[in-house]
Amino acid sequence: MKFTIIAEMNGDLLHPTTYQLIGAISEIGSESIVICPNGKGSSEASKIKGVEKIISVNGDCFDLFDGSAWASVINSVCEGTIVASASPNGREIGAIIAAKRGIPIIQDVVAISSEITVTRPIYSGKATETLKINGDSVITLRPNAFESAEVGNDAPISIVDQTSDVRVAVIEAINKASERLDVTEADIIISGGRGMGSIDNFSHLESMADTLGAAVGASRAVVDEWGMPHRMQVGQTGKTVSPSLYIAVGISGAIQHLAGMRSSKYIVAINKDPDAPIFTVADYGIVASWEEALPILKSELMKLS
Amino acid sequence: MRNMDYEALDFYEVDSLLSDEERMVRDMVRDWVDEEVIPNIENACREGIFPDEWRVALGEMGVLGAPLKGYDCPGLSYTAYGVICRELERGDSGLRSFASVQGSLAMYPIWDFGSEEQKMHYLPKMASGEWIGCFGLTEPDYGSNPGDMITKAEEMGDHYILNGAKMWITNGTIADLAVVWAKLDGVIRGFIVEKNDPGFSAPEMKGKHSLKASVTSELVFQDCKIPKDRILPGVKGLRGPFSCLNNARFGISWGAIGAAQACFYSAKDYALSRIQFDHPIASYQLVQNKLSWMLREITKAQLLAYHLGQKKDDGQWIPEHISLAKMNNVDIALEIARVARDIHGANGILDEYPVMRHMANLESVKTYEGTHDIHNLILGRHITGIQSFTREI
Amino acid sequence: MNIAVLLKQVPDTTAKITISNGKVDENSVSKWSMSPYDEYALESGLKMKEATGGNLIAITCGPERTKKMLTDAAAVGADTLIHISEDKVLDSTQVQNLLATVINNNEIEVVLCGKQAADTNSGSTGPGVAELLDAACVTMVSEVSFSGNSFISVRPSNTGTEKVSTSGISVFTFDKGLSELRRPNVRGIMMAKKKVIETIKPEELGLGGDSDRIILQTQNSPAEKEPGQIFEGVGEIPTIVSKLRNEANVI
Numbered sequence: 001m002k003f004t005i006i007a008e009m010n011g012d013l014l015h016p017t018t019y020q021l022i023g024a025i026s027e028i029g030s031e032s033i034v035i036c037p038n039g040k041g042s043s044e045a046s047k048i049k050g051v052e053k054i055i056s057v058n059g060d061c062f063d064l065f066d067g068s069a070w071a072s073v074i075n076s077v078c079e080g081t082i083v084a085s086a087s088p089n090g091r092e093i094g095a096i097i098a099a100k101r102g103i104p105i106i107q108d109v110v111a112i113s114s115e116i117t118v119t120r121p122i123y124s125g126k127a128t129e130t131l132k133i134n135g136d137s138v139i140t141l142r143p144n145a146f147e148s149a150e151v152g153n154d155a156p157i158s159i160v161d162q163t164s165d166v167r168v169a170v171i172e173a174i175n176k177a178s179e180r181l182d183v184t185e186a187d188i189i190i191s192g193g194r195g196m197g198s199i200d201n202f203s204h205l206e207s208m209a210d211t212l213g214a215a216v217g218a219s220r221a222v223v224d225e226w227g228m229p230h231r232m233q234v235g236q237t238g239k240t241v242s243p244s245l246y247i248a249v250g251i252s253g254a255i256q257h258l259a260g261m262r263s264s265k266y267i268v269a270i271n272k273d274p275d276a277p278i279f280t281v282a283d284y285g286i287v288a289s290w291e292e293a294l295p296i297l298k299s300e301l302m303k304l305s
Numbered sequence: 306m307r308n309m310d311y312e313a314l315d316f317y318e319v320d321s322l323l324s325d326e327e328r329m330v331r332d333m334v335r336d337w338v339d340e341e342v343i344p345n346i347e348n349a350c351r352e353g354i355f356p357d358e359w360r361v362a363l364g365e366m367g368v369l370g371a372p373l374k375g376y377d378c379p380g381l382s383y384t385a386y387g388v389i390c391r392e393l394e395r396g397d398s399g400l401r402s403f404a405s406v407q408g409s410l411a412m413y414p415i416w417d418f419g420s421e422e423q424k425m426h427y428l429p430k431m432a433s434g435e436w437i438g439c440f441g442l443t444e445p446d447y448g449s450n451p452g453d454m455i456t457k458a459e460e461m462g463d464h465y466i467l468n469g470a471k472m473w474i475t476n477g478t479i480a481d482l483a484v485v486w487a488k489l490d491g492v493i494r495g496f497i498v499e500k501n502d503p504g505f506s507a508p509e510m511k512g513k514h515s516l517k518a519s520v521t522s523e524l525v526f527q528d529c530k531i532p533k534d535r536i537l538p539g540v541k542g543l544r545g546p547f548s549c550l551n552n553a554r555f556g557i558s559w560g561a562i563g564a565a566q567a568c569f570y571s572a573k574d575y576a577l578s579r580i581q582f583d584h585p586i587a588s589y590q591l592v593q594n595k596l597s598w599m600l601r602e603i604t605k606a607q608l609l610a611y612h613l614g615q616k617k618d619d620g621q622w623i624p625e626h627i628s629l630a631k632m633n634n635v636d637i638a639l640e641i642a643r644v645a646r647d648i649h650g651a652n653g654i655l656d657e658y659p660v661m662r663h664m665a666n667l668e669s670v671k672t673y674e675g676t677h678d679i680h681n682l683i684l685g686r687h688i689t690g691i692q693s694f695t696r697e698i
Numbered sequence: 699m700n701i702a703v704l705l706k707q708v709p710d711t712t713a714k715i716t717i718s719n720g721k722v723d724e725n726s727v728s729k730w731s732m733s734p735y736d737e738y739a740l741e742s743g744l745k746m747k748e749a750t751g752g753n754l755i756a757i758t759c760g761p762e763r764t765k766k767m768l769t770d771a772a773a774v775g776a777d778t779l780i781h782i783s784e785d786k787v788l789d790s791t792q793v794q795n796l797l798a799t800v801i802n803n804n805e806i807e808v809v810l811c812g813k814q815a816a817d818t819n820s821g822s823t824g825p826g827v828a829e830l831l832d833a834a835c836v837t838m839v840s841e842v843s844f845s846g847n848s849f850i851s852v853r854p855s856n857t858g859t860e861k862v863s864t865s866g867i868s869v870f871t872f873d874k875g876l877s878e879l880r881r882p883n884v885r886g887i888m889m890a891k892k893k894v895i896e897t898i899k900p901e902e903l904g905l906g907g908d909s910d911r912i913i914l915q916t917q918n919s920p921a922e923k924e925p926g927q928i929f930e931g932v933g934e935i936p937t938i939v940s941k942l943r944n945e946a947n948v949i
Contacts, residue, residue: 067825068835092837095790095822099829104789104911107820110947117915123708123817126715127722128920132913144943167834169863171850176858185874189949212949236657237347240310245948255578256657262578266923266946268938274928280580284938285928285944296932300939304949310712312728329773329887337881357798367884379884 001082001115003032006094007041008087014041015060017085019048019148024141025083026050026149028114032083034155035074042157051155059163065089071096072164080208080209081116081133086140087117101274105138106131110145125244136175153188159238180206183234186215188245191234191237191261193219195250195271195290199226211301217241217261219251249290253278271296311339313395313566316600319607327385333366334392342396347656353511355403356518363404364434370412372552376428377413387559391610395563398666399519405560405674406475407431409553411438414495416486417548418539427482439507441471441485441498441524441544448473449679449694452543456487456526458496463533465489465496467504467526473673477507482505484537485524486546495537495545504529515669517662519635536590550622552675555617558630559610561638561670562603564663567655568638568645569599571658574585575649586648595644602637609633625687632680639667699844702801703743704811704823705771707764711816720916732767735812738875742842743810744775745877750844753777755804759796761785765895772890773882779895780804788793789909790822792900797823798830799903806867808849813838813871824871834864838873903936 003025018034018041025032031052036042039056046054055077061069071093083099084090086108098105099153110128111119117141119130133139151234183189190205190212202216209216234241236256246264251257253269253276261267262281269282272289279285286293313320313335320328349356359386363369370378371386381389386408394401412431415423430436447454454470467487477483483498484504498505510521537545573596576587586592613630616622642664646653653660671677679694686692709715710729715722732740737807740756747754756771759782768779782796801809809831814821821837828835839851840859848865854873882890898907929938942949 045827049872067837071829088838091821092825092835095820095825096829096835098790098822099794099826104791104792104909105820105822105826106790106912107818107822121819121920122917123715123722123771124819125920127717127917129917130915132915134911134913135711136913142947144947167864168836170855170860171863172861173855174852174861176860227892245942245946255575255652259574259578266942266948267926268942274930279926280930281926282928283923284941285926286932286935286938287928287930288932293932293935296935297939300936304939304943325769326887326891329770329882329890330884333882333887334885364881366881371884380888381884 003030004078004080004082005032005034005098006074006082006084006090007034007036007045008085008090009037009040012040014044015085016148018045018142020143020146021083021085021141022048022050023149024112024146027147028112033079035077037070037074039159046155046157047153048155049151049153050149050227051153052157052188054157056157056159056261057161058161061163061166066166066168067092067096068168069166071100073162075100077160081136082138084138084140086142088142094138094140101136103136103138104133105140106133107140108142110142110244111301112139155160161248180209181213181214181215183217183232183239184243186230187218187243188212188214188247189234189241189243189261189264190214190247190249191219191251192216192222192249193257194225194249196222197250197251199228201290202228204290208294208298208301211298219257248278248282249294251278252276253281270297311335311570314569314600314603316561316588316604317608319611322611323384323388324382327382327388330368330381330385330513331392332387334368335395337362338392338396342400343565344402346518346659347662350397350514350656350662351517353513353517355520357401358433359400360403360437364432367432369404369434370408370416370428370432370522373408373412373416376416376424376432378416378428378432382614383617384611386475386556387610387614390556390560391563391566393563394560395567396580397518398560398564398663398670399516399558399564401556402475402516402519405556407438407554409556410440410549411482411484413552414440414537414540414545414549415497418495418537418545418655420534420538421463422534423537427497436481437476437479439474439476439480439483439522439524440549441474441483443471445470445472449676451486451546452519454486454488454493458486458487458489458494460489462503465531465533465536467496467498467529469522469526473510474507474522474524475516475525476520477496478509478520480507483524485526489536492541493543493545494541496507496531497535497537498524498526498529498531502529502531504685515665522680547624550674551627554627554631555613555698557670557674558613558627558634561634561667562606562610564667565599565603565606565638568642568660568663569603571660572599572645572648575652575658592648599641599644602641606637613674623698625658628675628680628683631674632684634675635667635671636677639664642667699746699750699808700755700804700806701743701746702755702804702806702809703736703740703771704759704797704809704827705736705740705756705758705767705778706812706815706817707731707758707760707767708733708815708817717917717919724915730763730767732770732860733812733815733817735816735872735874737812737879738872739810739812739870740771740774740776741877741879742872742875744880746808746842746844747775747777755780755795755806757800758782759784759788759793766818768895769890769893770795770882772893773886774880775886779785779893781895781897783881783897783899784906786908787815787914789912790820790826791911792887792905792909794823794830796900796903797827797904799905800898801827801831808842808844808867809869810842811869811871813818813873821871824869828869831867831869833867833869835869835871836862836864837871839870841876842870
């Protein structure tokens, strides 16, 4: 079976997930053709193990992202099963190419085995399913679910000049001041309780939230006593949330607070009291002061991005 | 996006017997209560106010005067009316009281006993929630015995003069109109009093421990002058107010189930979360006994209410059928609220949890619309043929 | 203007999912709902219908139980209800072909749907259907309106949001919109009760049948999480972060 990978970009550089796409296909014993939109990243990509050849597609339409135009051009040089990152762009291009070719698409794959069977989460992660795919398809892979391929190759690069019409015209940029997410919308929440010491110390949580694209929540104690806005309150009389990750900092974990967050997928707790009830529901509990733990947590998170 | 956790106990799946329309009405009200009432009720209760936004929302949803047909009224089944009451009372009995008074006690008498002009004038605006109504029957000295009321109406040519006072009147202070029962030449008649009629005032009664998110008032008539066309022509005697009360009581028999369901849900959730002696208290036998008893009583109450709804919609009912359901369902709801509070331990006295609010509310619900004991005697009279309300037999 | 809204019925996001015999047990799903992002699409469609005096056509593909979702759409104002009746789970090409065929048969000028459905979280339907219709497509919009000859929509950009314009038949996939789906009222519910749902069988369109390209092997509960671990001090933070990224996939 042939595999064509659509490289994922991060500005002008290859996005790390591109290494994972190539690694994933290598794992099932295949080399792949890698398509680099607008030529970006082609020399870097040609050095990755598992790449048979690079096709660098150049065209005016690649100056800005346009799903339809990019898909049109990329489609013309694809063959076999097409692999992209399950990023917003990758999903859109993947879906369009699949429709053009009349082949099925499976999105957000977290595991692949040979020729080919894929596994993906369903119902927002409440279950997973494994599907056998007959014939060619388009698959998008979840970021960070696959091992990256290593460097040590010198694949040939060919250049294709092609462009396509863009049907979506940008008429106005609206640069909104970035509003922090509400606790009910966020996939990651960092909450603070009395252990934070004062309302001013919440700025540490806010900066962590900015790093993670998270929302900031609060326990009832800090809302009642320090006047944090009620919309941030998580708990029995506040909001009930079920994010993928809930980080509770300086929160003891009284039953009223747990009622609001215990169905979070993963819970990390930071509290200097080893007997704090929050540790009974935490997946990862850190017995330490927030002053000590937060800076380290922040620097580890920054290393990831 | 709605993402609410509440699960209404329905062990025998009685709701599967509802029509699609009744279920859609249920979901509409339940979602609204989840989104707009539950987050705000404790505050409304603390402040002792009935939020005006709820009046507007009930009007917009079109649930006021649910079983009445024509005149822009909803024209739903009685079962649907019951479902609406249940879903409202899951939120708060005071909220459901607003709707009961508006629909069954103020709109209904105009609909059944009013002139065509009165129906066309009042009903559409009451259905939309623009005008609020209330029901003046009970007096300071005449509760279970409304027949001996002393509020009087005198005919004076082109108008009536009313004198007297009513007490315990839900919505009184915020009402645009009151359906007042008074004696005209010794016969009980219904009169529509509007808020600006001279000699009429409706002071609020303060200091309640129950139904705090509801407005309870006195209605005071001091030579209150109302035009001749305000009398309800279609009824004389106690049949008038009792017809209204039958409808309200029907709604309450469903409503109480909502309060009980809310208390059960909170108790079950709490019992599964509260750890003591290293185990959730839900694992202890005495707690399971209490939850199991609650499930039993709620299930019985649901079947009672559902079947009563069928009889009401078929027209195959007598007032005693309603007495049974009102009496039973409110009684068990109050007991369930108390036991639920017990399961919540000390936490149960905080307004973090709804149970004690429901408990306090249900004390009123057990007393109003015919006390528990009065309904008991209504059934006793039905069984034996002998009334035992009074000393004279 | 004919406005099509593509709706998908999914297990309510609060419903428990149970597995039995290697498959999700659909019968144990306590509540089925309109997929949350589709609600935003429907609300936007209703606003557009009110602004342009158009006709809103709600379309879904699924088994008998999906009819209820269409009735709920009618209760808030959908004019025409089309149910493509199919019990089997179709692959993306089949679903998109069915939807595109129905859309083409109904002289639709704009198609609205959620950016992804809450069961598969895939997001393929909008762009795929657009491709089959040869329509412009804008994904992850928060609002759409019609002005003059074009559709104006707002979508995220690198620096915030941007307004974009398309003309001709267009498909818009919705992220969280400006307004929540409106509540029905009793009048809407009574009128919805009377609305006839047009049922189409895939065979009538020359489509349908089991997918021979995507074969379901098993469905499973997610891997058990490790029991919670408590660490003294800050030494394990790097390990924790790495587990959150690589094992839990939550950052």
